[in-house]
Amino acid sequence: MKRLLLIFCLVGGVLSMLAQQPAVVVGAARTTDYLPLLKGKRTALFSNHTGLVGNKHTLDVLLENKVNVVAIFSPEHGFRGDAGAGDHVSNSVDAKTGVPILSLYAGNTGKPSAASVRTFDILVIDIQDVGLRFYTYYIAMTKLMDACAEQHKKVILLDRPNPNGHYVDGPILNMKYKSGVGGLPVPVVHGLTLGELAGMVNGEKWLPQGRQCDLTVIKCLNYTHQTMVRLPVPPSPNLPTMLSIYLYPSICYFEATPVSLGRGTSLPFQVYGHPNMTGYTFTFTPRSMPSAPKPPQQDKLCYGVDLSHLSEEAVWTKGIDLSYLIDAYNNLKQGDSFFRPFFENLIGVDYVRKAIEQGKSADEIKAMWQDDVKTFKKQRKPYLLYAE
Secondary structure, X not given: OHHHHHHHHHHHHHHHHHHHOOOOEOHHHOXXXXXHHHOOOEEEEEEOOOOEEOOEEHHHHHHHOOOEEEEEEEOOOOOOOOOOOOOOXXXXXXXXXXXXXXXXXXXXXXXXXXHHHOXXXXXXXXXXXXXXXXOOHHHHHHHHHHHHHHHOOEEEEEOOOOOOOOOOEOOOOOHHHOEOOEOOOOOOEOOOOHHHHHHHHHHOOOOHHHOOOEEEEEOOEOOOOOOOOOOOOOOOOOOOOHHHHHHHHHHHHHHHXXXXXXXXXXXXXXXXXEOXXXXXXXXXXXXXXXXXXXXXXXXXXXXXEEOOOOOHHHHHHHOOOOHHHHHHHHHHOOHHHHOOOHHHHHHOOOHHXXXXXXXXXXXXXXXXXXHHHHHHHHHHHHHOOOOO
């Protein structure tokens, strides 16, 4: 009985401590730290629907405080976050405020023109990232940083937590596979906030010709890399839940195969399957929808695996898990035709495809990139703004 009472007391104490931990304060909420820097300046904002301060958008906060916002830059999925992956997103005007929206995803380079950059004095960045090398928001950020460096414009980044910020995993990108889904020599899971990553881009001189931009980061408060955060809104249409965000580092590689990862269903990035996969009773049928127009295997009954029942903790503790990919590869028996060339752009190296074809296990392949993880952790250390 005494032992049970002691256990209850310990558990109660831990829960009490967790309840007393202060909430994370995002950079955008620290208005007294950045609004004075914007006074009298023509301001541009790089953001989307995730740029929230409580229930209010950062754009509205800026306008309410008489900041002269002359332009909005929008990333993939658009300013309101409702465009599908890779959709053409045109320039427009924000219906609520009348501020011009300049899409970074409409052109061939994703980099704003010199003329558009000359229309503002300061660029404010406020967008929720998920900490993956193939998640495109950071690529848009680096191109904006480069444009600002060229035109000698200041950048103020309002930092936000990284929901996958508690670990580093995956191989460092071999830059011969640099693409629109991989722009920097970092692992698949880099574990950095955008503020930390922007500082590393500057410090490592990763911008073209070694350019560096005038960067100020407004840090989050009460955040460390072991703080497990729950995002208030989905960062993009096909990452609707925290489980999908945690599975994303393991599931995204299906984009470079014939296997559906659930786009066009209610469980994107939480299932996988194919019409010809055998031995499974779970089924789903992808349908065209606004968040996933013309999804892979559209209108076809797919047999496969439902991951939506997994616990979040089990997934984020495991990190990258290639067993799902290996399972589908072995099941379909398509050999090398299972993989499209795009696969190397996602995983970042050429040895993973070969290892899967040679029959290596997920754990054996994971061991192959551990030197990359150690190297990157050491390289990123000077740029960390939050305790590990």
